[in-house]
Amino acid sequence: MTVVLRYNSNYCTLYVQVLFHALVSLQHLHCSHVMLHCFWAQLSEKERDRSFGLRNFRYLETIKEAVERECPGFVSCADILVLSGRDGIVAIQALSLVDHNESMSVVLERFKNIGIDTPGVVALLGSHSVGRTHCVKLVHRLYPEVDPVLDPGHLEHMLCPDAIPDPKAVRYVRNDRGTPMKLDNNYYRNILDNKGLLIVDHQLANDKRTKPYVKKMAKSQDYFFKHF
Numbered sequence: 001m002t003v004v005l006r007y008n009s010n011y012c013t014l015y016v017q018v019l020f021h022a023l024v025s026l027q028h029l030h031c032s033h034v035m036l037h038c039f040w041a042q043l044s045e046k047e048r049d050r051s052f053g054l055r056n057f058r059y060l061e062t063i064k065e066a067v068e069r070e071c072p073g074f075v076s077c078a079d080i081l082v083l084s085g086r087d088g089i090v091a092i093q094a095l096s097l098v099d100h101n102e103s104m105s106v107v108l109e110r111f112k113n114i115g116i117d118t119p120g121v122v123a124l125l126g127s128h129s130v131g132r133t134h135c136v137k138l139v140h141r142l143y144p145e146v147d148p149v150l151d152p153g154h155l156e157h158m159l160c161p162d163a164i165p166d167p168k169a170v171r172y173v174r175n176d177r178g179t180p181m182k183l184d185n186n187y188y189r190n191i192l193d194n195k196g197l198l199i200v201d202h203q204l205a206n207d208k209r210t211k212p213y214v215k216k217m218a219k220s221q222d223y224f225f226k227h228f
Contacts, residue, residue: 100137100198104207107200122213123227125204129187130180132172133197135160141199149202151194158197173197183228188218 060080067075102110111121141147143163146155157177165171174180175197176187190196191205192214204210217224 100133100200102200104200104203104210107203108209118209119213119227122204122210122217123224125200126185126187126217126224126228127183128175128196128198128201129183129185130175132174132180135162135165135169135171135173138173138197139163139165141197149194154195157195185217185221185224188214188224192218 064075064077064080067080108118108121111117111124116124138158138160139162141150142155142158142160146152150158158173160171160173162171176182176190178186178190187196187201188205191201194202194205196202196205205214213227217227
């Protein structure tokens with residue numbers, strides 16, 4: 001995994017996302033594993049719309065095969081996902097979870113159910129400081145009319161030319177135009193200036209339950225890292 005991440009740094013955030021998709025899907029007992037395909041009516045987590053953008057499973061499968069050669073029948077797929085996610089965090093120090101259209105109440109409740117409080121949620125969403133967002137997740141803020149809460153000066157960064165993009169096309173916008181591959185508190189300054197890409201980013205900066213922590217993390221990177 002270290003070799004994979006060394007030569008493909010963009011995969012750091014990907015494997016953390018894969019890990020969290022796997023963890024969230026554990027509540028479903030059937031066909032949830034992101035490294036599996038299903039052969040009946042129910043979709044696997046890997047095949048669901050919310051997993052669009054997860055890719056390059058071949059590296060995880062290659063790692064699994066290599067481990068099997070050394071320790072046959074001993075290391076599970078779950079172990080591989082956890083270790084790859086861990087190495088991704090170490091490599092770029094990032095985490096990601098939550099649907100871009102969900103209300104802040106739903107987001108806070110979901111994290112509360114797994115033991116994460118409000119400042120912890122605000123810190124975890126700071127993972128949007130790195131990586132990218134696919135245009136299929138953004139166009140509803142651009143078409144047929146631009147979301148009025150967006151900073152007009154930020155629109156030139158949100159280059160998604162098609163109102164109805166090809167769902168399989170890989171068109172994307174970097175989450176942070178300033179430091180897209182660096183985990184820092186610039187994300188919080190951006191969303192306070194209405195430069196967040198996703199609806200959940202805007203809600204985080206404006207909801208009365210989360211805004212105080214957003215402002216603290218925007219002001220102090222140490223405070224952000226402490227909670228992250």
